[in-house]
Amino acid sequence: MTNLWDLAGEGVEERVAFAAEVRNMVWRETRRRMGYGEGRGPSTVNGLNPTSTAARRLHLAYMEVAADAGIVARHLVDDAAARAGRAGASYTQLGEAAGNLSRQAARKRWPEAVGTHWVLYTITGKEPPHGRATTLYRSEEKAVERGRTAVDEGAYADDGAIAAVVVNSAREVVWACWFNHATWGPDETELPEDLRSVPAPESPDHVGWQQRWEQYITTRP
Numbered sequence: 001m002t003n004l005w006d007l008a009g010e011g012v013e014e015r016v017a018f019a020a021e022v023r024n025m026v027w028r029e030t031r032r033r034m035g036y037g038e039g040r041g042p043s044t045v046n047g048l049n050p051t052s053t054a055a056r057r058l059h060l061a062y063m064e065v066a067a068d069a070g071i072v073a074r075h076l077v078d079d080a081a082a083r084a085g086r087a088g089a090s091y092t093q094l095g096e097a098a099g100n101l102s103r104q105a106a107r108k109r110w111p112e113a114v115g116t117h118w119v120l121y122t123i124t125g126k127e128p129p130h131g132r133a134t135t136l137y138r139s140e141e142k143a144v145e146r147g148r149t150a151v152d153e154g155a156y157a158d159d160g161a162i163a164a165v166v167v168n169s170a171r172e173v174v175w176a177c178w179f180n181h182a183t184w185g186p187d188e189t190e191l192p193e194d195l196r197s198v199p200a201p202e203s204p205d206h207v208g209w210q211q212r213w214e215q216y217i218t219t220r221p
Contacts, residue, residue: 026069030062078110085113085169086138090200114169118143122150122161123214130214131159140166144175151179151186163217165191171198178217192216 027045034041034057042048045062048055081094089097091114095106107114117136120143124131137143147164154160163178164186173196180187195213199205 022069026062026065029065029069030058033065034058034061081106081110081113085110086117088117088136088169088201090114090169090171117169118174119167120147120150121165121167121210121213122147123163123217124154124161125159126162127158128218130162130218132210132214133161140168140174147175148177148186151177154179155184163213165213167198171200172196173198178220 030045031041036042042058045058048058077098081089081098084094084097091103091106091110094110094113095101095103098106098109101109117138118140120135120137122133122135124133135143135146137146143166147161147166150161151164154162161179163176165173165176168174173191175188176191177186177188179185191213195209195216199209
């Protein structure tokens with residue numbers, strides 16, 4: 001995503017135009033609050049004697065509107081962060097979108113944004129090549145329930161699930177199970193340390209994690 005304020009020469013026009021739109025909006029609202037009708041009052045925020053009482057009132061009103069605009073913008077950012085988190089954005093991505101905040105700063109500002117969805121990964125098929133599937137859930141309990149059920153019922157079909165893990169938005173495994181042929185049912189397990197952190201789907205390491213998870217499950221005694 002391009003940060004408008006980080007652009008070099010080729011982004012100057014866009015940056016200036018965006019800032020002008022915001023200033024015009026603040027100025028229109030200031031005029032409305034000051035009671036200036038069509039053709040009345042100064043044409044610009046600097047259109048009065050700079051040392052006059054009228055100018056002071058105008059600038060304070062403009063400042064109030066600008067502050068209100070900042071509050072609205074902050075709410076818009078917070079709402080967008082929550083929606084982005086539900087859609088799978090990481091704290092690193094939220095920080096970048098908010099003006100290159102650090103991951104820690106983004107987590108502190110939006111502590112509930114990430115972690116509001118869970119992904120169920122399943123390995124399917126009794127014989128190789130095994131299949132893989134992913135499903136998004138808004139509830140950890142629902143994701144775990146569906147994962148356990150899928151593995152429990154997997155024995156009844158050749159392409160059924162033989163293992164499942166649930167991953168939160170921080171890309172951490174919160175639950176895992178596999179089909180235990182000794183007990184003929186799903187057996188919850190704790191994955192090895194190197195499998196508990198899951199690379200993001202767009203990362204080239206994600207496929208490697210899936211392969212290592214599949215190897216771990218299919219080579220269990």
